[in-house]
Amino acid sequence: MDSARDHWRLMMNNWLSRLTSCRKHRKGRPVLGGLLLGWFLTFAAAAAPVTLNLKDADINALVESMSVLTGKNFIVDPRVKGRVTIISSKPMDERELYEVFLAVLGVHGFAAVPSGNTVKIVPAAGAKQESIPTVDGRRVIEADQIVTRIIQVQNVSVAQIVPILRPLIPPQGHLAAYTPTNVLIVSDTAANVERVASIIGRIDLASNEEIEIVPLRHAPASEIVRVLGTLEQNKVKGDQAPVGTPPRMVADERTNSILLSGDKSSRVRLRTLISHLDTPVSSSGNTQVVYLRYAKAKDLVNVLQGVSKSLSNEASLNTPAGGPGGQGAPPPGGGSSGGGGLVDIQADEATNSLVITAPPELIQSLRTVIAQLDVRRAQVLVEAIIAEISAEKTAELGVQWGVGGNNAIGFTNFDVGNNSLANVLGVGRNVRSAIIDDNSVLSSTLDGIPKGLQLGVGGSGFGLLLSALAKDAGTNVLSTPTVVTLDNEEAEIVVGQNVPFVTGTYTTSTTSTPNTSNNNNNSGLQSGGPFQTIERQDVGITLKVKPQINEGNAVKLEIAQEVSNVVPTATAATQGPTTNKRSIKTKVLVENGQVLVLGGLIDETRSESAQKVPVLGDVPVVGNLFKYRDTNRLKRNLMVFLHPVILRDPAQSTLYTSDKYSYIRDQQLAARQRDTDFLLPGEQSPLLKLEQEVQRQGTVLNIPPPVRPAPPPTAERAEKPVERLQEPAVSAPAPTAPPPRPAADAESAEFGFGNR
Structure with a gap:
């Protein structure tokens, strides 16, 4: 076996020397590939470890x-590309x-990226964008294999870890933090x-930081935090910076x-400092002045006095009766350490401030x-819209007769005021005498003639009076009283x-001295002149409103x-004037900017009366001569109607003010165009200044006015006559009931309409 290894080792060394010499040949790459292929096949057949040495070999041949x-x-x-x-x-x-x-x-x-049954050899900079495997730390993988791992962080925020790990990741690697789940995504070599x-x-690692609450009994929490915060800042700036x-x-x-x-x-150290600072002051209380911005100082005194009593009682209940060190004893000065000492609240109206003397x-x-309580209160612009349309038609027609002689006299005198035959004929004689004798009494004499056509004919023993009157009147009133509160x-x-x-x-009565010189039994009482008591009342449009x-x-x-x-009446001189009154008193709930009907009346009446002579007045055609209808x-x-608008800030107030100001100025301009005063040709009617001229500051709040429902009335619209109501075809319709009026729950409402 050893001899075989030596044999293969000798062959590989020979191939390695030939690999190096292949660089000099023009077709070195195929030769190198063939040599490497033969070497690896031989090595695989031998199935023995090999010592690999390559010098300046082509990387593609190595692959x-x-x-x-x-x-x-x-x-x-x-x-x-390259050589290795x-x-x-x-x-x-x-x-x-x-x-x-x-x-x-x-x-x-370069990097090797597994993809199914193949391995991609790509530049390392783009390897993280390939389908590299995702590992979880338990799988054994080659150290230089490009992988992706998702790391769950338990106790520390990933946003704090990323700056620490960023220098450890090469440019071709990838490091990202996903804060919603507090995880890190890392792509690089497995090692x-x-x-x-x-x-x-x-x-x-789990931190030993905790949160604890330290209640205070005497010192304000904000003041203690301010003092300790300054102390900690000085420590951080100095040499004793905490670790x-x-x-x-x-x-x-x-x-x-205080929340620590x-x-x-650190918490033990701060808690010790807080316990030393949270001690009662030497006196029973101190005095502070609180300046108000919006609220009225005098109105807050009663509220604060009630609150201080409740707080003092609560503090006295929470104060322990005694304890080590004499904590239950009151401090010098007679006050109570638990807040039950002397509390005095005064209002200074000159500066609109509160002077408070109480424990800290x-x-x-x-x-x-x-x-x-001292906050800016919203305002409400309330606009009441009153619309009234009325039409009245009156017709009177009648004939009166008069016959007189030496033995008898007769008249048909109907109950129509001054429209009697005797009165009219008498006025006629007065008019004749006034024209002939004295023109100065003509005007006073004509005042007695009734309105309408009065035609009288008569002689020494006969007279006739024909009366006819037709009246047609119509009104269309629209008023919008507006108030802001x-x-x-x-x-x-x-x-x-x-x-x-x-x-x-x-009528006064006076007492005088009795007269004893004669036989008259004078009691001494004399009646004085009459006098009247007068009370003045407002007549017109009145709007009272209280918004919430x-x-x-x-x-x-x-x-x-x-x-x-x-209303002008004949009895105004003796019994006083008569007024028409339309009033509504109610409580309603309406949305901001909406229009709500408060109440109203739809009334239609028709009256007919006829006076006639019995029997003669019933004769067809001829009977009209003995009637008065x-x-x-x-x-x-x-x-x-009601239109409330909430003004919550100065911008909204300026918006509506600008709108009303511009509307009035437009009306004045229209009136000035219609003025043709030939007596004073150089004079002009007064006119409001431009809104920009009213501003005293250098900058003008330029807010466009809101779009109104209809443009301001022009001269043509102002001079247009009021349209009258058309007569309905019905002869005598019954009056309709007033429409229902809205009112708040469990609140009373009042509605009145009539004469006074």
């Missing part, structure tokens, strides 16, 4: 020979030769991947406690409450007149809406 030896199929990338040198002094078997082959490929920048996994195993992760501290102001995170030694822990709690604050706007109303009439913004965009509104006007029809539509 071909390795295919014959291992029985593997190789696919060589065209970019795989192998120096070995130790015999190697088949497995060791393949490992040497993979190492040679790696040294020259390097195993080395990286070993390093991760030493880093990925490992520095401790972290977070203040929880709600429970007045770090290793055990109580002041910190009160400051937290103040910060939550804070959340939960009542606002009121009144647009109208302050009208006097007579509330009482009195709920969670989201809903607004609860307490609304009191009233529209009133004075009056027909009246009134149709009225009244609706009140």
Whole structure:
């Protein structure tokens, strides 16, 4: 056996010398391949370890020979070129030769990538993009084989490990972190991947960091964290920088406690410092001034006093009665270490601030409450839309007769006010005498003539009066009172007149000295002149509103809406004026920016009356000469709508202000174009300035106004007459009931309509 090995060794040395000489020949590569093939076949037949030495051999010939030896199929990338040198002094078997082959490929920048039954020889830079095998660490594989391994990290964040491992991965390798599952993906040679996994195993150790909560009794948590944070920062900057992760501290102001995170030694050290700092102050309390931004200081005093009582009682219950070192004894000054000492809260209206005297822990709690109450409150723009359309038609027609003589007199005097034959004929005589005698009393005499056509004919013993009146009136009123108020604050706007109303009439009586010179029994009482008591009331449009913004965009509104006007009547001089009143008082819930109907009335009435002479008035055709007929029809539509808008920030307030400002200015411009004052040709009507001129700052908030539902009315629209209601075909429709009015749950609502 030894002689056979010596024989094959001698043959291989002879072939190796010939391999080296093949470089000088032009067709050295085929010769080299044939020599290597013969050598490996001979070696395989011998099945004995071999000492391999190659010098400047073609790498492709080495791949071909390795295919014959291992029985593997190789696919060589065209970019795989070069010459290799192998120096070995130790015999190697088949497995060791393949490992040497993979190492040679790696040294020259190539890699072997298994793919099914074949092995791809490709440049190492692109090997990670091939179908390289994925291993889990338990499978034995060649050290220079390109593999991919997914490493699960348990205790450390992969984002912290990647910068540490990046220098250990060659450029042709790959290292990536997947943070959702905290894993690392490594692609490189099996040996390097195993080395990286070993390093991760030493880093990925369970930490002794824990989180603990340290409650405080006296000092504010935020102040303690600030002091300790400054101390730790100075240690990090100095020579005593801590080893490992520095401790972290977070203040929880709600429970007045500190959350500590770090290793055990750091937490023990910080806990000791906190216990020394969390001690009661020498006095029973201290005084601080808290300046408010939005809330009113006077309104917060009662709230804070109630909160301080509750906090003081809770602190007194949590304070231990005694203990080692006399902790249960009150501190000097008569206060209570548990927060039950003297608490005094005063409001300074001049500076809108609060002056608080209380223990430190109580002041910190009160400051937290103040910060939550002193916030910018939203505003609500409430626009009430009142639309009223009414139409009235009246027709009167009648004939009156009069006959007089020496023995008898007769009239047909119907109950139509001043439309009587006697009155009209009397006024006619007065008019005649006024024209002939004195024109100065003509105007006062004509005031007694009733409206309409009054035609009278008569003689010495006969008279006739024909009365005819037709009235057609229509109104179309649209008013939109608008008011802006804070959340939960009542606002009121009144647009109208302050009208006097007579509330009482009195007659005074005076006492005088009795007269004894005559026989008259005078009691001494004399009546004085009468006088009246007058009360002035607002007549016009009144809007009272108190909004409450709920969670989201809903607004609860307490609304009191009233529209009133004075009606001219004949009894106004003696009994006072009569007013038409339309009022709504309710509570509703409406979404922000939505339009909601508050209430209304749809009313239609028709009245007919006839006065006639019995028997004569019933005669066909001729009976109309002995009748007086009056027909009246009134149709009225009244609706009140509501449009609230929440203004949460200054930008929204500026938006709606700009819209209203521009609308009024457009109306003034339209009115100025219609003005034709020939008496003062150089004068112009007043006009608002441009919005940019109103701003006093250098920058102007340029917010485009919102698109209105309809453009501002022009001159043509303003001069267009009001369209009247058309007469329905029905003769006497019944009045319809008012539409239902919305109201909030369990809330009362009131609606009124009529005369006063």
